[in-house]
Amino acid sequence: MQLTGAQIVLECLKEQKVDTVFGYPGGTILNIYDELYKQHDDFLHIRTSHEQGAAHAADGYARSTGKVGVCMATSGPGSTNLVTGIATAYMDSVPMVAITCNVNLPLLGKDSFQEVDIAGITMPITKHGYIVKDVKDLASTIRKAFKIARTGRPGPVLVDITKDVTAKTCDYRKETIADEKPEKKYTSDDINAAIKMIKASKRPFIYVGGGAVISGASAELKKFAELVDSPVCDTLMGKGAFDGTDKKYTGMIGMHGTKTSNFGVSECDLLITLGARFSDRVTGNTKTFASKAKILQIDIDAAEINKNVRANFSIVGDLKMVLADINKKLEKIDKLDHSEWLKKIYENKKKYPLSYETDKLTCPYIIEELDKLTDGKAIISTDVGQHQMWAAQYYKFRYPRTFLTSGGLGTMGYGLGACIGAKAGNKDKLCVNIAGDGCFRMNMNELATASKYNLPIIEIVINNNVLGMVRQWQTLFYEQHYSETIFEDKVDYCKVAEGLGCMAIKVTKKSEVSAALKKAIKANCPVVIDCHIEEDDKVFPMVPAGASISEAFDAGDLKNKK
Known part of the structure; x- marks a missing residue:
């Protein structure tokens, strides 16, 4: 049957059993979004607040479900806003297909409005990248993109389509995508x-x-x-x-x-x-x-x-x-x-047990309480820094695909988008993002996405008013030169959360933690828990950069050394 390029894109997504897409519309991708409007019953499309959030959401969806995550963006800044999310997925071997649209074919290479060579830009951070310039190549290209993304060592694949290709028509024949078994190369x-x-x-x-x-x-x-x-x-x-x-x-x-x-x-x-x-x-x-x-x-x-x-x-x-x-x-x-x-x-x-100060509110205590209340069955996403390490240390992960974090790239601002993606793909599971206040500032606009789609996620902000991990290094190795790591401002994260349509809970002492978590778990809406801890709490054990792992030290070792 004769279909437009935009229709072929959606039919190919159906072939791949894609049920959820994360993206943001714009001029060159309008034909695809027009088809999404007509076929809205076939897909859950989540429009994030920023394209980077869409890439992180597709990543979180993929990590938590094992399926290929899909994100979409328009040309120029729309596509370049995906880059950090694509790089994050590449470093951590996450199967993702990023679909972007570019200017019309005659305008390519002429510095046209909102034109960038996104395939060239992402070449080092994708398993493969395509530029589709002929509608006849579109279906086969998308099928190859999904196969490459999910087979072998998984990773992101980019498919960039010129706008005129999404408008032109050609013959489309549906294909059934067979399950593939890994190739056995060893003896x-x-x-x-x-x-x-x-x-x-x-x-x-x-x-x-x-x-x-x-x-x-x-x-x-x-x-x-x-x-x-x-x-x-x-x-x-x-x-x-x-x-x-x-x-x-x-x-x-x-x-x-x-x-x-x-x-x-x-x-x-x-x-x-x-x-x-x-x-x-x-x-x-x-x-x-x-x-x-x-x-x-x-x-x-x-x-x-x-x-x-x-x-x-x-x-x-x-x-x-x-x-x-x-x-x-x-x-x-x-x-x-x-x-x-x-x-x-x-x-x-x-x-050598893990230990922390028990006479005050700390991130390890919060995470241990979360572990107890969820019995290790929640999907936990994090951003990057001290809270990330504390989450890895103190939450007892019992099951695979329950910990979503940026390991290779170390992307601040990853966790909230990933949590949204995880919730979209796992509606029956509790999804919690743990973020430092520095990371939360990077992509806290995605709270608006969570509230718009009524995704009942929990955002725990570990608020110490500093860039905690960087400050820890400055304390231990840079003579306490706290260059640009202290937040001296008047931001109120509870007011921000409420302004973006979420419930907000402020926690300042240990006795408030359990009740706050229980309230957030029961709430049928996105909740932000703003947890205030001391600025000089540190993650231990620690190995200095370039040292042997046998040189791991903790707070007790530091005290004895002094």
Whole structure:
């Protein structure tokens, strides 16, 4: 049948079972929005307050559901406003398709009004980018974009369409999109080699990254940890892949990881790396990282093998599939026993617990109360900074796809949009964003989006009147030179929230936290809880930049050193 380009875009979204789109209209994308008007029963379109919010919402939708997130924007500043969100998704391997429209084909390359080369701009931060200049290529391009976004190591794909293509017509034939199974590139010899390393180990340690969440490998990971009889740590992106309440779990690894994880990895003789890329925030000094261990790395992306840390052996493949194959063979051998190693790990867990000051209102206390009230079943998004680390440390993530945070890019202002996207994709789940006051200022306009669509999300603002993480560095490493990190203004976040159509609750002491959270959870509307904490609270443990993770220190160490 003959359809316009705009109609083809929407038909292709239906093929991909897209039910939710986040975007903002403008001149060059008007034809697509006109079709959305006619087909509004087929899609939930959420118009965010800013295009960056649309990209973050598509990202949060994708991370929490496992589906491809979709965002739309017009040409020029509309498309460039997506860039930070696209880069965030790229760094954290989030499947997303960003659809933009550009000026008419004859106007391309002439510095026309609101014309930018968005495909060129986003080339380094997308898995692939397309410019569609012929309506006959439109359907096949969109189908390829979705396939690229979701297969292998996921990531964002850009489809830029000239406006005249959305108006022209051509023949369209519907296609059924079949489910795709990951390609198996490894052999039984690879599995046997991995098992040989595992059997030879006396002190194994499992290090879990975001790939375990993406591949849906939680069940296989749990079984693997039991078969190997090994402690388990995770990265910021790996949260929830392994149950945070399991006895074998030792906490996060890296710059703000637990001493148990950091010291354990430094002492292990085999580091089993599952879907993790050895980020600098994890490894610290790579020359001393896991220096006593052989390294077994399993990852879907061959480019990550030996990129930051050299592995003794590696398997390239989908983690869920690889672990399933390893588990089958491990079940047939004598049970592995690392009880002595685990005994030492458990002793370290008691010796080096996470701790905070209990005589005042703190972010860790707020997060622990949230964890108790939600039983770890909420979807938690965060922005970036101290609150992000506290959330990772003190909320016991029991399930995958429940922690949404900007790990690779470290995007301030990410969390609120992501929370909106998560709620749109998970209407039956409680969705909470935890933000610092600095991050909240970046995209607090998205509260208007939450109130417009009556999305009952909870926004917890950790308000210390400073840029907390930057101030922490200034205190520890920059002789307390608090250059531009103190908010000396009169902003009232409760009034801002109410002005944008949300309920607001102010919390200034510990006794108010539980009641505020319960009230917000019961409210059938978006709620902002403005929590006032002291400006000099710090995240511990901490590893100085470039130091070995075995040099992790906490407040007690600082006090003893002084």
